[in-house]
Amino acid sequence: MDPVFAHIIAIGISLLFLAAGLQKLRLRESFYQVLLGYQLLPEALVGLASRVIPIVELAVAAGLIYAESRATAAIASAMLLALYAFSIWINLRRGNVGLDCGCQLGESGQAISYALIYRNALLVCIALLLLVPQNTREIVLYDYGAMGFGVVIACLLYAVANTQIANASSFREINS
Numbered sequence: 001m002d003p004v005f006a007h008i009i010a011i012g013i014s015l016l017f018l019a020a021g022l023q024k025l026r027l028r029e030s031f032y033q034v035l036l037g038y039q040l041l042p043e044a045l046v047g048l049a050s051r052v053i054p055i056v057e058l059a060v061a062a063g064l065i066y067a068e069s070r071a072t073a074a075i076a077s078a079m080l081l082a083l084y085a086f087s088i089w090i091n092l093r094r095g096n097v098g099l100d101c102g103c104q105l106g107e108s109g110q111a112i113s114y115a116l117i118y119r120n121a122l123l124v125c126i127a128l129l130l131l132v133p134q135n136t137r138e139i140v141l142y143d144y145g146a147m148g149f150g151v152v153i154a155c156l157l158y159a160v161a162n163t164q165i166a167n168a169s170s171f172r173e174i175n176s
Contacts, residue, residue, distance in 0.1 A: 001132045004143050006070075008150035013077055013127055014064035015155065021057030024050070024102075034102035038087055056080070064130075074130035081127065085120035088112045103162070115165040 024031040032050040063073025
């Protein structure tokens with residue numbers, strides 16, 4: 001894989017986990033309530049999980065930036081995203097369709113849906129691309145511009161897709 005694509009993926013997923021971790025730290029009580037609603041952990045562990053998960057997300061974000069830790073962080077990010085998707089799937093199977101996904105804490109909230117599972121599955125695949133061997137070509141000045149543009153486009157695509165998923169969930173709730 002070309003190193004420019006690897007950097008775009010690493011920076012993009014790093015920004016995703018950085019934003020998620022900081023948001024969960026900033027809105028700790030809201031995140032605690034979301035975790036409680038998922039009913040996947042004993043209530044005694046929800047408080048600990050609500051403090052540990054954001055720290056893990058921030059560690060993953062940092063690990064993706066450095067080449068030495070990128071493979072480990074890519075695996076960790078894929079595992080977290082898969083765990084989140086599996087948690088959503090369990091609750092959808094339970095019929096908890098109105099449960100807040102915890103993706104947009106402090107904002108309007110977003111109900112869990114199969115679209116979020118598909119989104120996370122796609123993100124898992126993208127994160128695992130960081131395990132593909134890279135070309136060893138030297139990165140030149142032009143490449144930095146391409147990386148910046150690529151990260152901006154990736155972030156915009158993610159934002160648009162996430163907004164579409166949230167709007168579809170809201171539309172379903174209104175029509176129910």
